[in-house]
Amino acid sequence: MKAVRIHAFGGPEVLQVEEAARPVPAADEILVKVHASGVNPVDWVVREGGNDALRAFLTLPLTLGWDAAGVVEEVGRDVSGFQVGDAVYGVPNFPGNGSYAEYCAAKASQFARKPDSLRFIEAAGVPLAGLTAWTGLFGHGQLQAGQRVLIQGASGGVGGFAVQFAKAKGAYVIGTASAGNLGYVRQLGADEALDYRSQAVEDLVHDVDVVLEASPLRDNAARANIVRVLKPGGIFVSVNVDFPFDEAMQAALARQQATGALAPNQPRQDWLQEIAELIDAGRVQVVISRVYPLAQVADAHRESQTWHVQGKLVLEIGPGNE
Ligand SMILES: NC(=O)c1ccc[n+]([C@@H]2O[C@H](COP(=O)([O-])OP(=O)(O)OC[C@H]3O[C@@H](n4cnc5c(N)ncnc54)[C@H](OP(=O)(O)O)[C@@H]3O)[C@@H](O)[C@H]2O)c1
Structure with missing residues (x-):
C-alpha cells in the first residue's frame, strides 16, 4: 500500500510517499481503508522529533497522521460493533503508525461511525x-449549560x-x-x-467559568494574566x-x-458518537479550508506550520468526496 512515512526526524523533506506493508489488525483492532486523513499540528511536531511529552514514544520508521475517515476492510476477532463496509472516523494509534496511508489498523475503540451527513474529506477533519475540544471543555472544564x-x-x-x-x-x-x-x-456561534x-x-472579559487555551501560544505570563477573567471556582x-x-x-490560579x-485528548468512542450526532443534527459544521492530495503532504505541513489555518486541512487518499 501507499503510505507517507518518515525514516528520520526533520523538515518537510523527510516525508516520503512509499510502498509499505499493509497492516494486519490485531484481535481488538479494525483495518480501515483510509479515504482521507486530517492534518494536525502534532503531525509536524512529531515529524520534527516530538516534544517533551512525546519524544519517548516515537519510533522510526513511522507513518504519520492521526485523523482518519474510511471504510472498515477487516475486523479483528474480538471486535463487536463494526462490520466490514462500515464508514468510520477516528484517531488511530497516536503516536504510532497512523493514517497517512491507504490502510491503517487500530483499536476499534478509537473509531465510531462516520457522521452520515459528511463526506470522507470532511469527516477526516x-x-x-x-x-x-470535547476533552478540554467537558472532561476537564466540566462546562455546563448557562456557564461562560x-x-x-x-x-x-x-x-x-x-x-x-x-x-x-x-x-x-x-x-x-x-x-x-x-x-x-x-x-x-x-x-x-x-x-x-x-x-x-x-x-x-469577566466572570468566566472556564478558559480553554486552544491557541498555540506557550507563555505562562500570558496565562497568568488571563486567569483574572475567571470567577472564583473557575477552571x-x-x-x-x-x-x-x-x-x-x-x-495566579490560587489568588x-x-x-x-x-x-x-482522549480518543473515546462514546464522545466521537456524540460529536457525530451533533454534526448530523446540523448543530456543528466542519470547515475544511483546503484538501491536498497525498503526494502534496509536505505542502500541507508547511501550511499547518503557519498556525493560522481557519478550520482544518485534509489529505485525500481514497475517494474522499463520497
Ligand atoms: N491536547 C491535545 O491532545 C492537542 C490536540 C490537538 C492540538 N493541540 C494543541 O492545540 C493548539 C491548537 O491546535 P489547532 O490544531 O487548533 O491549531 P490551528 O488549527 O493551527 O489553530 C491555531 C489557532 O490559534 C490562533 N493563534 C495563532 N497564533 C496565536 C497567538 N500567538 N496567540 C493566540 N492565538 C494564536 C490562530 O488564530 P488566528 O489565525 O485567528 O490568529 C489559529 O486559528 C496547538 O497548540 C496544539 O499543539 C493539543
Missing part, C-alpha cells in the same frame, strides 16, 4: 481536533469545534482570534469575538500538554481561587 467560557484560538481546528460544542451545550461563548477571523468566529492582538482581553484548561504551568501561573488542568 473532525476526530483529533474535535476530541481535544472563553476560548483562545477560536478560529483554529480545536478552537472552532470548541466554540460550536460549547454553544450546543448552552454556554455563553467568547472566542479570541485575529481581526480577520472575528466574523468567522461569530459565524461559528460565538456570542462575542475579540482580537487577541489589539484588544486587552483580560480587561474586557483554566490548556490543551498544550507539553507546556506545564509554572509557579507564577499556579500562584483567583481557580484551578488549572492540562488536557491531552
Whole structure:
C-alpha cells in the first residue's frame, strides 16, 4: 500500500510517499481503508522529533497522521460493533503508525461511525481536533449549560469545534482570534469575538467559568494574566500538554481561587458518537479550508506550520468526496 512515512526526524523533506506493508489488525483492532486523513499540528511536531511529552514514544520508521475517515476492510476477532463496509472516523494509534496511508489498523475503540451527513474529506477533519475540544471543555472544564467560557484560538481546528460544542451545550461563548477571523468566529456561534492582538482581553472579559487555551501560544505570563477573567471556582484548561504551568501561573490560579488542568485528548468512542450526532443534527459544521492530495503532504505541513489555518486541512487518499 501507499503510505507517507518518515525514516528520520526533520523538515518537510523527510516525508516520503512509499510502498509499505499493509497492516494486519490485531484481535481488538479494525483495518480501515483510509479515504482521507486530517492534518494536525502534532503531525509536524512529531515529524520534527516530538516534544517533551512525546519524544519517548516515537519510533522510526513511522507513518504519520492521526485523523482518519474510511471504510472498515477487516475486523479483528474480538471486535463487536463494526462490520466490514462500515464508514468510520477516528484517531488511530497516536503516536504510532497512523493514517497517512491507504490502510491503517487500530483499536476499534478509537473509531465510531462516520457522521452520515459528511463526506470522507470532511469527516477526516473532525476526530483529533474535535476530541481535544470535547476533552478540554467537558472532561476537564466540566462546562455546563448557562456557564461562560472563553476560548483562545477560536478560529483554529480545536478552537472552532470548541466554540460550536460549547454553544450546543448552552454556554455563553467568547472566542479570541485575529481581526480577520472575528466574523468567522461569530459565524461559528460565538456570542462575542475579540482580537487577541489589539484588544486587552483580560480587561474586557469577566466572570468566566472556564478558559480553554486552544491557541498555540506557550507563555505562562500570558496565562497568568488571563486567569483574572475567571470567577472564583473557575477552571483554566490548556490543551498544550507539553507546556506545564509554572509557579507564577499556579500562584495566579490560587489568588483567583481557580484551578488549572492540562488536557491531552482522549480518543473515546462514546464522545466521537456524540460529536457525530451533533454534526448530523446540523448543530456543528466542519470547515475544511483546503484538501491536498497525498503526494502534496509536505505542502500541507508547511501550511499547518503557519498556525493560522481557519478550520482544518485534509489529505485525500481514497475517494474522499463520497
Ligand atoms: N491536547 C491535545 O491532545 C492537542 C490536540 C490537538 C492540538 N493541540 C494543541 O492545540 C493548539 C491548537 O491546535 P489547532 O490544531 O487548533 O491549531 P490551528 O488549527 O493551527 O489553530 C491555531 C489557532 O490559534 C490562533 N493563534 C495563532 N497564533 C496565536 C497567538 N500567538 N496567540 C493566540 N492565538 C494564536 C490562530 O488564530 P488566528 O489565525 O485567528 O490568529 C489559529 O486559528 C496547538 O497548540 C496544539 O499543539 C493539543
